[in-house]
Amino acid sequence: MFEKLRAIVSKVDADYADARYEIKKETVISFTGQDLTKIASNSTDGYVVRVLIDGGMSSVVFTKENDVEKALLMAEENAKLIAKTIDKPVKLAESEVVKDTFIPELKEDPREIPMAEKLELVRRCNNIPLEHKKIAMTRISYEEVIREKHLVTSEGSEIREDLVTTRLSGEIISKDGNLIQNVRVRAGGSDGFAAVRDQEKHFEERTAIAVDLLKAKPVQGGVYDCILNQGLAGVFAHEAFGHFSEADIIETLPAMRKKMEIGSKLGSDVLSIVDNPTIADQVGFYKYDDEGVKARPTQLMKNGNLTGRLHSRRTAGEFEESISGHCVAEDYRYAPIIRMGTIFIEPGKPSFEELITMLGDGLYILDAKGGQTAGENFTFGAQYGYLVKDGKVGEMVRDINISGNLYKTLKDISAVGNDLVLSKVGGCGKLQMNIRSCHGAPHALVKNLVIGGA
Amino acid sequence: MEKLLEMAKKVSDKAEVYSIGYTHNSVSFKNAKLHGIESKIQSGASLRIIKDNKLGFAYTRNLANRQELLQNAIDSLEGEVEANYDFPLTEKLARIDTFDPSLENVLSTQMVEESARVCDLLKSETDAEISVSSTTYTETIRVMNSCGTDISGESTFYVMYGSLVFPGSASGIWGAFLSKDFRQMPENILNEMIKLYTSSSKIVEPKGGKMKIMFMPNSMIALKWRISIGTSSKSVYEKVSPIANKVGEKIFDERITIHDDPLNDKHPGARAFDDEGVACKPLTIIENGVLKSFYYDLDYASKLKAKPTGHGHRTTAWGGDPISIKPVPALTHMIMEPGKKSFSDLVKSIDRGIILEGALGAHSGNIPNGDFSIGVSPGLYVENGEIVGRVKDAMVAGNIYEMLKQVVDIGDTLYPSWGTAWLPPILCDNVSVTTKN
Numbered sequence: 101m102f103e104k105l106r107a108i109v110s111k112v113d114a115d116y117a118d119a120r121y122e123i124k125k126e127t128v129i130s131f132t133g134q135d136l137t138k139i140a141s142n143s144t145d146g147y148v149v150r151v152l153i154d155g156g157m158s159s160v161v162f163t164k165e166n167d168v169e170k171a172l173l174m175a176e177e178n179a180k181l182i183a184k185t186i187d188k189p190v191k192l193a194e195s196e197v198v199k200d201t202f203i204p205e206l207k208e209d210p211r212e213i214p215m216a217e218k219l220e221l222v223r224r225c226n227n228i229p230l231e232h233k234k235i236a237m238t239r240i241s242y243e244e245v246i247r248e249k250h251l252v253t254s255e256g257s258e259i260r261e262d263l264v265t266t267r268l269s270g271e272i273i274s275k276d277g278n279l280i281q282n283v284r285v286r287a288g289g290s291d292g293f294a295a296v297r298d299q300e301k302h303f304e305e306r307t308a309i310a311v312d313l314l315k316a317k318p319v320q321g322g323v324y325d326c327i328l329n330q331g332l333a334g335v336f337a338h339e340a341f342g343h344f345s346e347a348d349i350i351e352t353l354p355a356m357r358k359k360m361e362i363g364s365k366l367g368s369d370v371l372s373i374v375d376n377p378t379i380a381d382q383v384g385f386y387k388y389d390d391e392g393v394k395a396r397p398t399q400l401m402k403n404g405n406l407t408g409r410l411h412s413r414r415t416a417g418e419f420e421e422s423i424s425g426h427c428v429a430e431d432y433r434y435a436p437i438i439r440m441g442t443i444f445i446e447p448g449k450p451s452f453e454e455l456i457t458m459l460g461d462g463l464y465i466l467d468a469k470g471g472q473t474a475g476e477n478f479t480f481g482a483q484y485g486y487l488v489k490d491g492k493v494g495e496m497v498r499d500i501n502i503s504g505n506l507y508k509t510l511k512d513i514s515a516v517g518n519d520l521v522l523s524k525v526g527g528c529g530k531l532q533m534n535i536r537s538c539h540g541a542p543h544a545l546v547k548n549l550v551i552g553g554a
Numbered sequence: 555m556e557k558l559l560e561m562a563k564k565v566s567d568k569a570e571v572y573s574i575g576y577t578h579n580s581v582s583f584k585n586a587k588l589h590g591i592e593s594k595i596q597s598g599a600s601l602r603i604i605k606d607n608k609l610g611f612a613y614t615r616n617l618a619n620r621q622e623l624l625q626n627a628i629d630s631l632e633g634e635v636e637a638n639y640d641f642p643l644t645e646k647l648a649r650i651d652t653f654d655p656s657l658e659n660v661l662s663t664q665m666v667e668e669s670a671r672v673c674d675l676l677k678s679e680t681d682a683e684i685s686v687s688s689t690t691y692t693e694t695i696r697v698m699n700s701c702g703t704d705i706s707g708e709s710t711f712y713v714m715y716g717s718l719v720f721p722g723s724a725s726g727i728w729g730a731f732l733s734k735d736f737r738q739m740p741e742n743i744l745n746e747m748i749k750l751y752t753s754s755s756k757i758v759e760p761k762g763g764k765m766k767i768m769f770m771p772n773s774m775i776a777l778k779w780r781i782s783i784g785t786s787s788k789s790v791y792e793k794v795s796p797i798a799n800k801v802g803e804k805i806f807d808e809r810i811t812i813h814d815d816p817l818n819d820k821h822p823g824a825r826a827f828d829d830e831g832v833a834c835k836p837l838t839i840i841e842n843g844v845l846k847s848f849y850y851d852l853d854y855a856s857k858l859k860a861k862p863t864g865h866g867h868r869t870t871a872w873g874g875d876p877i878s879i880k881p882v883p884a885l886t887h888m889i890m891e892p893g894k895k896s897f898s899d900l901v902k903s904i905d906r907g908i909i910l911e912g913a914l915g916a917h918s919g920n921i922p923n924g925d926f927s928i929g930v931s932p933g934l935y936v937e938n939g940e941i942v943g944r945v946k947d948a949m950v951a952g953n954i955y956e957m958l959k960q961v962v963d964i965g966d967t968l969y970p971s972w973g974t975a976w977l978p979p980i981l982c983d984n985v986s987v988t989t990k991n
Binding site for chain 1: 579584585587588589590591592593594595596597598610611612613614615616622626627629630632633634635636662663666670683685719721722723724725762792793794796872875877878880912914915916917918919920922923925927928929931946947948949950951986988989990
């Protein structure tokens with residue numbers, strides 16, 4: 101394959117070019133309630149070529165080999181047009197030339213597990229909630245995505261890497277009269293099929309929460325001090341802070357860029373945040389990004405000070421900062437953009453019990469239900485929560501949605517626990533979906549969160 | 555394709571080949587400067603076979619290995635996914651105008667010039683951080699099946715988005731323009747954006763409580779999403795639609811009428827047939843507030859013993875890759891009847907309230923129940939009929955089935971909203987707003 105990609109790269113008269121070819125293999129088994137709605141294994145493939153000519157950079161994606169000439173012509177013309185129009189030429193930061201093949205070690209290769217065994221595993225887990233009379237519906241899927249990537253650059257890098265992702269996830273929907281509630285189930289990893297085995301207990305626990313939610317009261321809207329559990333604090337790290345560590349987002353927002361200067365004191369003293377795609381076995385793990393840059397841990401915040409950000413070669417050049425290896429594509433249908441790998445809040449000292457005592461009165465809220473961010477503002481949902489009074493966890497509440505301001509909330513994180521947990525399933529939509537973006541945190545105490553409610 | 559269908563017919567009772575080819579060229583300006591150009595030339599094919607009422611499904615990017623594709627479909631039969639439906643025989647289709655050949659010849663230079671023109675205009679009138687993107691898209695879809703259907707359609711789309719971002723945030727006033735051919739972004743859209751931006755530059759901190767909320771095209775996704783889920787035959791079958799037994803009942807204010815009108819080719823995105831080859835026709839979902847119909851694909855029509863309505867589409871809530879998605883019920887060309895009030899008349903009728911220009915977190919929360927709880931991004935605060943500034947750090951929450959009974963008025967202009975929906979602004983009363991004050 102490298103030979104074919106070398107031929108493509110050499111056809112372009114450019115200052116820099118790279119060509120990526122991927123085969124993407126997907127297996128999906130989906131249940132909706134008792135109905136099996138999808139079971140299929142498939143393979144697709146395609147090419148992405150990027151060219152840099154006179155400081156103008158453009159990309160083209162194509163799926164048929166015989167479109168290569170037409171595609172290259174489009175990319176070249178567009179790059180030249182950009183070069184002619186922009187005042188500041190694109191300059192890629194220096195990166196090591198790499199020749200490597202990296203095939204991750206797996207705890208059971210999902211390609212070798214028979215479809216019948218996968219189906220049985222999903223069916224067994226799906227049946228756990230369905231046995232409960234208050235569970236109206238389930239939507240449970242097994243998804244296996246294998247990206248077999250080949251990258252060649254005009255600088256001489258030639259990298260083959262496989263990314264194998266498995267997950268068993270979905271939602272459990274409970275119903276009582278007109279009231280419908282749902283909770284999520286999630287298992288998976290980047291280290292093989294073993295990551296989705298033995299999930300029965302998890303399914304039982306989540307079923308119990310879905311049923312309990314039918315008796316919970318809706319939370320009253322207002323401003324609360326809250327303890328976020330690991331899943332939710334991890335989403336905060338990702339949604340509220342992580343996206344603004346992505347250099348391509350703030351690059352073209354001058355006011356945010358000014359505020360996010362390295363060295364600025366943006367968070368409270370207890371807050372340190374890292375993105376580390378090199379932790380093997382985590383969903384956010386990869387060795388090289390889709391520009392061929394070796395992934396490296398990046399300290400984004402240390403004791404509240406901004407210490408780094410996530411880069412592509414282009415933005416590292418623009419910001420004159422170190423490359424970080426965070427330029428990743430969903431698959432062969434996309435040119436890469438800056439993405440988080442494994443972002444997490446580093447643990448502090450207090451135990452969960454100590455945090456609850458520190459909270460006194462407020463809410464203990466758990467597990468994320470989708471989040472979104474727009475500049476300094478973010479919002480995300482919690483799947484469930486509990487009222488806390490005098491340092492004691494009380495009755496369950498539901499329908500919790502949180503909104504806040506990035507800068508205020510970073511300073512309002514007043515304590516971080518000692519119990520870091522990283523998420524087992526990734527997923528981040530930013531024009532493209534990245535299933536290998538995951539997050540984590542310990543329990544965290546946050547003051548003054550706006551909770552929406554009736 | 556023909557060869558693949560012949561091969562598939564030999565090993566199955568019923569077979570369908572869906573194929574799609576598309577090209578796309580996208581120019582983006584950020585901070586009012588040219589930022590990038592991306593092109594795509596893609597195609598693919600998807601195969602469904604039915605044998606003994608079980609479904610086999612497979613897809614590929616190219617037809618280099620038909621046997622492998624067929625084998626994947628045969629292998630997936632083993633899962634025994636029920637398929638108690640027939641593929642349709644569709645011969646006659648409504649003639650609709652979805653394709654303008656001139657779009658195929660639009661050059662990147664023309665798109666760069668038009669984007670620069672829009673940036674310059676917006677820049678001369680505001681202090682905003684400006685983003686503009688301009689995209690041409692051409693698509694060909696063909697559906698063939700073992701009943702003899704062999705139909706195809708070509709479409710062109712041109713779309714331009716412009717945004718005026720309030721400095722220090724990433725939220726702002728957005729404007730969208732969709733067309734079948736390449737043309738300049740109309741001035742009235744740009745002028746509306748400028749007016750809204752300049753009138754809301756001041757930050758205000760009102761008290762929360764119940765007030766009037768005007769949903770604008772970008773925040774309408776919060777309502778559109780929940781209406782689409784509630785009226786889907788899939789939700790009815792899964793018993794998670796709160797309006798499953800309410801056909802013929804009044805569920806919303808009588809001024810709310812919603813059609814899915816795939817044949818309306820005035821707007822881009824019109825379709826003569828769905829992704830399963832069923833002929834499309836207009837369908838009234840809500841008429842004068844009364845629930846008239848759910849919408850069906852082949853599968854859920856058979857499960858619920860109803861007739862397919864031509865709403866089997868290969869899409870998800872987030873779009874996705876059509877060749878890899880099995881058809882599901884989806885609204886494609888949702889149109890809400892406009893009201894009679896102009897935007898400025900609507901604003902004048904607000905004693906205290908928020909114009910919700912954008913919603914954060916519209917995709918989270920208890921969607922089947924119709925609940926929403928969304929961050930304002932941005933929200934323009936109105937007092938005594940005038941925009942006085944914009945609210946930050948606030949949430950708007952409610953339930954569409956309650957809120958859409960309390961409609962104050964509906965705007966007289968349709969805007970494109972999130973894909974190919976065409977919706978007017980809606981002003982609702984008594985909506986709960988939480989602020990820090």
